[in-house]
Ligand code: C2E
Ligand code: MG
Ligand code: MG
């Protein structure tokens with residue numbers, strides 16, 4: 001009996017895995033056409049100076065509206081796009097779109113773009129970034145590329161070369177999701193980062209949890225020691241922001257200051273104090 005039960009369980013898993021694999025293949029197929037079919041768009045989330053509250057830039061975040069499924073989370077579709085290399089085409093679209101948008105702003109705020117491992121390891125990536133900067137006219141100093149540690153560890157030497165070449169174009173590199181990857185400390189020493197982004201999971205209830213507070217304080221100390229500004233992600237409450245201010249964290253990003261939204265939203269909500277392109281100015 002035990003044997004047949006075991007086999008039944010096995011079949012159950014096998015069937016489930018079949019569904020998941022099919023699901024992934026369907027999404028993978030749809031992802032290949034998503035850009036061309038106009039199903040992708042970017043939303044923008046403000047990054048603020050903790051001391052003054054001023055907006056210093058925006059992070060571009062990708063959204064996919066599937067014709068039947070509706071919005072699919074990037075946490076779900078980015079890994080699939082990465083496995084299938086569709087990320088190269090999608091990532092190129094993101095870069096062009098984000099730089100084109102930022103170049104149209106009347107204030108020289110920074111624009112942060114997420115870049116995946118597959119892009120970093122593509123031999124065409126540095127050339128692409130260079131071309132997009134030239135074509136859009138965006139000042140390289142305004143572009144910040146966000147990479148996670150896991151994007152670098154598969155081939156660290158190659159990644160280092162790419163990051164150096166990117167920096168020679170004049171842009172900045174931020175380490176995204178700091179604290180969630182592997183061997184964070186040696187990565188900080190090995191790669192030429194310009195900024196550390198503390199993952200939101202460490203910022204949540206930093207004001208009330210002593211362990212979390214200790215971790216965030218030590219990351220801020222690390223940033224100070226290395227001369228790198230630190231941005232805290234996922235700030236949702238005034239108490240979290242107040243903690244960050246007391247601990248002299250440089251920058252913050254999170255629902256408290258603004259949800260990722262179409263850029264026109266910010267122009268309206270702030271009566272023109274946040275980047276207006278010519279169209280938004282007319283609307284405001
Ligand atoms: P990420 O780069 O670390 O982006 C931050 C994520 O936290 C975003 O999720 C954002 O919407 C969310 N977030 C911001 N503030 C808060 C907050 O106060 N509370 C909470 N709970 N969440 C907050 P999103 O937009 O779903 O993106 C998830 C991840 O997908 C990103 O993490 C990034 O790794 C990836 N991603 C998004 N867009 C792109 C892209 O264009 N290219 C690549 N390669 N990856 C992308
Ligand atoms: Mg990011
Ligand atoms: Mg992050």
Ligand code: MG
Pocket residue numbers: 176177
């Ligand atoms: Mg992330």
